[in-house]
Amino acid sequence: MGIIAGGQLGKMLIQEASRWDIVTYVLDPDEACSARNVASFYVKGDFRDFDAVYAFGKQVDILTFELEDVNIPALQKLKAEGLNIAPDPDVLALIQDKGLQKAFYAKHHLPSSDFALYESSDAIKEAITKGVLDYPFVQKLRKGGYDGRGVALINGSDKVLLEGASVVETKVAIDKEIAVIVARNSADEVRCFPAVEMTFDEQTNLVEEIFCPANLTTEQATKAQSLAIEIIRALDMVGLLAVEFFIDKEGQILINEVAPRPHNSGHHTIDSMLTSQHKQLLRAILGLPLGTTEVLKKSVMLNLLGEVGHEGAVYYEGFEACMAIEGVKIHLYGKKETRPSRKMGHVTILSDSLEHAQHKANIVKNTLKVKSWKK
Structure with missing residues (x-):
């Protein structure tokens, strides 16, 4: 099995695959990537480069991903030559482009916020001047944005617009944000996580x-x-799809965006579910029956981010104290260097009561800090 990109999601997928003696290859430009030390084989290469992706695909029997920003023409050539790729390159191409995503929702009468497409920031300014577009609105770059990048709330003329082709969405009065992860195999069996x-x-x-x-x-x-x-059925997609939703102040559910891979919102499944998101992805792409999504424990998941003002060789302040708390599961990603807001790990807190889990999570938040060694 080949995995394109070797970050923490790739690492966690490989760890699950090793339970079934699956030989794993990972492609990543960073020799210190999280997945390198757990993969059977590491290949250095840029997943945006045609030659690197094509050559990598020729070494494996099945290919999957931990991110969407992949060279699509290389994948399409590999698919034409018979390689099993999940999800399909056409699905990746659609999801790479937030404009195509929004058009897909509209075509299939799926609920999402109102939107318009603009080729540049100048085109957005012109629409504002002509009264076609009113503040406030949300601007999203059509390609390349992730983890909060490439998104801007524009609520007045003093806000700087992002440069590039964009989706402009009506600002939703958000009550809460939720996510659902769904899996589908080639037999059209589907299972949703809560x-x-x-x-x-x-x-x-x-x-x-x-x-x-x-x-x-x-x-x-x-x-x-x-x-x-x-x-996932409209996409005719095999694999794992994370769907992020807004719930507005009136209780209406609106699709925000999707990711065709394991997702931050599913980290807790490793500890809190009978079947993790990574195990479910393997089942889906290997054509196996999907696993139960039974909840074992209620959970709170915290991202471990690098502290502001700390950059360099990492240490985890408060690690031992948090390990003494029952139900606390700490996952580190193997990244040697920290920087502000870098994802260095996550913590899942388990309990029979969500309130109890939240209480423990507050202790962990105030205790466990990602810092750099002081010289």
Whole structure:
């Protein structure tokens, strides 16, 4: 099995694959990538480069990904030559482009916020001047944005627009943000994980906490899962799809965006579910029956981010104290160097009560810090 990109998601997928004696290859330009030390074979190369991706694909029997920003023409050539690629390159091409994503939702009558497409920041300014576009709105670059990058809330003329082809969306009055991960295999079997609720850091726009299960009505939880299934089937996608939703102040569920791979919102499944998101992905792409998504424990997941003012060789302040707390599971990604807001690991806190898990999570947040060694 080949995995394009060797970050923490690739590492966790490889760790799961090793349980089934699957030989794993990973392609990444960074020789210190998280997945290198757990993969059977590491190949240095740029996943945006045609030759690197094509040559890598010729070495493996099945190919999957931990990110979307991959050279599509190389994948299409490999597919034409018979390589099993999951998800399909056509799905990746659509999801790479947020404009195509929004058009897909509209075509299939899937609920999402109103939008318009603009080729440049000048075109957006012109629309504002002509009264076609009003503040506030959300600008998203069509390609390349992730982890809060490439997204800007524009609520007045003093805000700097992003440069590049963009999707401009009506600002939603958000009550909460949730995510549902759904898997589908080649037999059209689908399984959803329970919806999770996400909170975000206002400065970095990165996920701060994940709560499972989300605080939803039965109707909302069922609707979110139904929409996730509808999307993955409309895409005719085999693999794992993470669907992020807004719930607005009126209780309406709107699709924000999707990711065709393991996702930050599914980290907790390693510890809190009978089947993790990574094991489910393997089952899906290998044509195996999908696993149960039974919840073993309620959970809170925290991202471990590099502290502001710390850059260099990493250490984890408060690690031992947090390891003494029952139900605390610390996952480190093998990154040797920290910098502000870099994802260095995550912590899942388990309990029979979500309130109890949140109490422990608050202790962990105040205790476990990602810092650099002081010289």
